[in-house]
Amino acid sequence: MIHLENIEKLYRTDTIETIALDKINLTIEKGEFLSVMGPSGCGKSTLLNIMGLLDAPSKGEIKIDGQTLTHLSDKQLARFRNKKIGFIFQSFHLINDLNVLDNVELPLLYRDTTARERRRLASEALEKVGLSNRMKHFPTQLSGGQKQRVAIARAIVGQPEIILADEPTGNLDSVMGAEIMNILLQLNNSERSTIVMVTHDELMAKKTHRLVRLFDGSQVQ
Numbered sequence: 415m416i417h418l419e420n421i422e423k424l425y426r427t428d429t430i431e432t433i434a435l436d437k438i439n440l441t442i443e444k445g446e447f448l449s450v451m452g453p454s455g456c457g458k459s460t461l462l463n464i465m466g467l468l469d470a471p472s473k474g475e476i477k478i479d480g481q482t483l484t485h486l487s488d489k490q491l492a493r494f495r496n497k498k499i500g501f502i503f504q505s506f507h508l509i510n511d512l513n514v515l516d517n518v519e520l521p522l523l524y525r526d527t528t529a530r531e532r533r534r535l536a537s538e539a540l541e542k543v544g545l546s547n548r549m550k551h552f553p554t555q556l557s558g559g560q561k562q563r564v565a566i567a568r569a570i571v572g573q574p575e576i577i578l579a580d581e582p583t584g585n586l587d588s589v590m591g592a593e594i595m596n597i598l599l600q601l602n603n604s605e606r607s608t609i610v611m612v613t614h615d616e617l618m619a620k621k622t623h624r625l626v627r628l629f630d631g632s633q634v635q
């Protein structure tokens with residue numbers, strides 16, 4: 415499903431060059447739930463951003479579903495990303511001026527969907543995360559766990575095959591964190607979503623199919 419071949423990422427500033435990723439080779443199968451761990455600065459977010467086509471590698475190739483994506487234009491990448499990939503971030507990234515339903519509908523605005531269909535899909539996604547009763551609330555009226563559930567609904571509303579989650583439980587207490595983890599496990603189980611999750615939590619990682627550890631930009635496990 416996702417295939418990374420010899421991926422390297424270099425960041426250059428005036429004074430320093432950082433090798434954020436060094437020759438990463440990784441294949442993630444359809445329906446797999448993979449976690450990525452490692453110390454701060456080891457390249458976890460960079461890896462996720464490259465898999466999610468938000469950032470380009472300095473070297474190497476990415477294939478998703480057999481399609482090589484390294485040479486597509488920004489517009490083609492955006493279209494591919496919108497259709498195939500849902501993102502979940504540690505700090506939720508919700509828009510505070512929009513209510514819950516409108517936040518969840520956002521990814522569908524870039525598609526050819528009617529307003530009625532958008533509403534139906536967003537309501538369905540909110541039902542899956544158990545938030546049907548909060549559709550008209552605004553993000554500031556929600557708890558952290560509820561905000562993350564809205565973010566998950568937004569990530570899955572377009573029915574992407576891949577979900578990329580960057581420390582999705584990092585800002586939550588253990589009870590809310592476990593709730594979010596259960597929702598991700600359920601999506602992986604019942605919808606066969608392929609999930610890659612960055613986490614600092616060994617217990618969460620243990621619940622996934624496979625763990626990849628990074629250290630200084632290299633894969634060590």
Ligand SMILES: Nc1ncnc2c1ncn2[C@@H]1O[C@H](COP(=O)(O)OP(=O)(O)OP(=O)(O)O)[C@@H](O)[C@H]1O
Pocket residue numbers: 425426427432433434452453454455456457458459460461
């Ligand atoms: N835009 C950038 N410009 C320069 N260096 C960068 C940039 N983004 C990341 N880096 C460097 O690349 C390395 C990897 O960063 P990355 O954010 O991927 O680490 P991480 O493992 O996700 O860390 P954390 O757990 O703290 O979020 C770090 O040394 C970081 O300083």
